[in-house]
Amino acid sequence: MSPDDGGFPTDYEIAQSVQTEHIADVVEPFGLARDDLELHGEEKAKVKLDAIERITEESDADSDLVLVTGMTPTPLGEGKTVTTVGLGQAFNRIGQDALIAIREPSLGPVFGVKGGAAGGGYSQVLPMEDINLHFTGDLHALTSAHNLISTMLDNHIKQHNELDIAVNWVNWPRAIDMNDRVLREIVIGLGGDVTGVPREDGFILTAASELMAVLCLADSIQDLKERIGRIIVAYDRDGDVVTVDDIDATGAVTILLKDALKPNVVQTIEGTPAFVHGGPFANIAHGTNSLIADDVASSLADVLVTEAGFGSDLGAEKFMNIVCRFGDMEPDAVTLVASVRALKYHGYDMWPPDVDELESENVEALERGFENLDRHVSNLRKFGVEVVVAINRFPEDSDEEVQTVIDHCEDELGVAAAESNVFSDGGEGGVELAEKLTDAIEADSDFAPLYDVDASIKEKIETVATEIYGAEGVEYHGSAEDDIERLTDLDFDDVPVCMSKTFHSFSDDASKKGAPEGWTLEVTEVYPSAGAGFLVVLTGDVLTLPGLPEEPAAAGMDIDADENISGLF
CATH class of the missing domain: 3.40.50.300 (P-loop containing nucleotide triphosphate hydrolases)
Structure with a gap:
């Protein structure tokens, strides 16, 4: 039941009190041998891709x-x-x-x-402190891979721009794995010709990168490479897409993510x-x-x-x-x-x-x-x-x-x-x-997705809005109508929609609690996440780079000379 009145230990104290087993011994009863693992110390491991291929092919579970x-x-x-x-x-x-x-x-x-x-x-x-900090380096690899695309893109624009990329139609920001609100909107390329072409830019949290979605949907190195290659990073002056493949970044980005693709196993x-x-x-x-x-x-x-x-x-x-x-x-x-x-x-x-x-x-x-x-x-x-x-x-x-x-x-x-x-x-x-x-x-189940991917973009958006959010309907603002028309012309209309909405409410207004009724969902933009394989539908204001609160958790953290951590959890 509930912790007693004498107090309850912190998560960190509980974690430190546990005698863990070697990760190879933990997974062995489930059919993973030590040779199937790439060990990161005694408590963490990655599962090798060839082991995954063998296990999934042999499994009749x-x-x-x-x-x-x-x-x-x-x-x-x-x-x-x-x-x-x-x-x-x-x-x-x-x-x-x-x-x-x-x-x-x-x-x-x-x-x-x-x-x-x-x-x-x-x-x-x-180990909870490792998992919440650097872990096996996946987030660092994703940050580097994302920003490699950014720098390859800007270098192409600087070096004569043979793809005729429209500088005001670049939609690949930088990424950082830290809540740093001052980087949401920035200007780059200042300092003259030696620096590059000035333009507006910004940062997003690494977890919000399309590369993260791509990594989590890929089933092999080859699939990962193909998904990375078709990511849209910009448009040219004629409105045609410019992809990671077009700027010759696919191979290098895949190399940076080859280890991150291997799933981590702990206990x-x-x-x-x-x-x-x-x-x-x-x-x-x-x-x-x-x-x-x-x-x-x-x-x-x-x-x-x-x-x-x-x-x-x-x-x-x-x-x-x-x-x-x-x-x-x-x-x-x-x-x-x-x-x-x-x-x-x-x-x-x-x-x-x-x-x-x-x-x-x-x-x-x-x-x-x-x-x-x-x-x-x-x-x-x-x-x-x-x-x-x-x-x-x-x-x-x-x-x-x-x-x-x-x-x-x-x-x-x-x-x-x-x-x-x-x-x-x-x-x-x-x-x-x-x-x-x-x-x-x-019990008997009859699972089925809520909509058919061959339905129109608007039909899919409106199905989620009315059936899941409880909206009476949908209104399209900003570039949304033009986006939908352009994406349909580009044959991006036969994929699922990924709705970007506040998590604080069923509605697109974070202040509305309970189960709001009698409201209309407002869609402001629709863009392709071509590598992941879905369309992102923006509604309301969704922060892709949060800021720190008045009293950030980091301010209460410390470590002593014996490496004992306090304030983490």
Whole structure:
């Protein structure tokens, strides 16, 4: 249950107290030999690509896929990753050979306000400090590869511009793995002819780079190379696309990413193998870990537990409509993570809510917040998959509040629900949830994406807007209408749409909580993510390079002479 009144150790203290096994010993029972691994010390490894090819070709496993998603998140955090990790441990406790797959953290959120992405309490992946910092260098490789494209592009423009690139139609920014708001909009090329051609530019977070999406959707070096080559970096003066291939950067960029393509494997506190690989944003890209990690994990396990970013209106929608198409897979069950305090947050009668009051029992506010949970459940059912609600329990939650949520789910919504205590109790705290998911997996499902990729661009946008977000319709502003016409002419209309929207609300207005109705989605721009294989649809203001808060997490971190870290988590 909840931590006792005597205090609860920090994530870092818990992690340091665990005696880990050599990673080769952790994965050996699942069919990965030491020769299949590239070791990064004793606790981390990458799986070799030739091993993945052999394992997936030889596998006849009919594994089950459980997707973990959540209700609309709040600044307090609902515990989606801790549920994913704890659920993997719980499945192993009930006799299933289970693996988990999650995204890699980005340094920007780690040092900013959001924190890391390694789970927490007694349901976290180890070594948590390495995973949240440099890990195996994937994010650094992606940053270098992204910026190599940038510098090759500007060098081409400087060196006579044989492709006739329109300087004001360059759409490949720089990238940095740090929250640094002053770099969002910059001017480059100042200093005369020796420096280059002046133009406006900017930076995005590495996790928001199209290269991140490409890496997470590629299934081999050759596929990675082909995807990189077709990335659109600019347009010429006639409006024709200029790609990475056109500026002769494909080979070098692929070289920088050859090791990053290999999935990382670590372990949870209870020794469950965990694939931690890739980290695309869910509000600008598809928001899940790599397909190559899912592929090998599914070949090795009875159950694979994977996670989609943000709420189900973003991460899960894109998992169903984009990732499942590209990966030729489908979820057997979905876990929707909710929390008592998040429900009260969405049902609070004054705005903004008093965070301290959210810790006090308030069944009335809780019940008002059900509208958010209900829409998420309804949306997920539209994909033909069984849903189980996981109530991630916090110490201040009352028994009455938790039971109220369970009763609502089972009696009003007709879905199973279970209290989850994986933070405080590890896998044991998720056994009931794992058992209810096992029942859901065994039930009949009829999975299907929400739209046909051959539908028009507008039809796909409007389907997601009305069926998932609850909008009455869509309005197109700025360049959106021209973008759609041009993309249709360029034959980019037969791919999925990746909606870029705030994660704070079902709507495109972050201030609207619950389940807003009677509103219109405003689309401002549509552009191709040709390497990834989808169209990005911009709605509202979505930051691709966050800034640090007034009190960044980095300010509270320290390390002593014995390398003991404090303040990380």
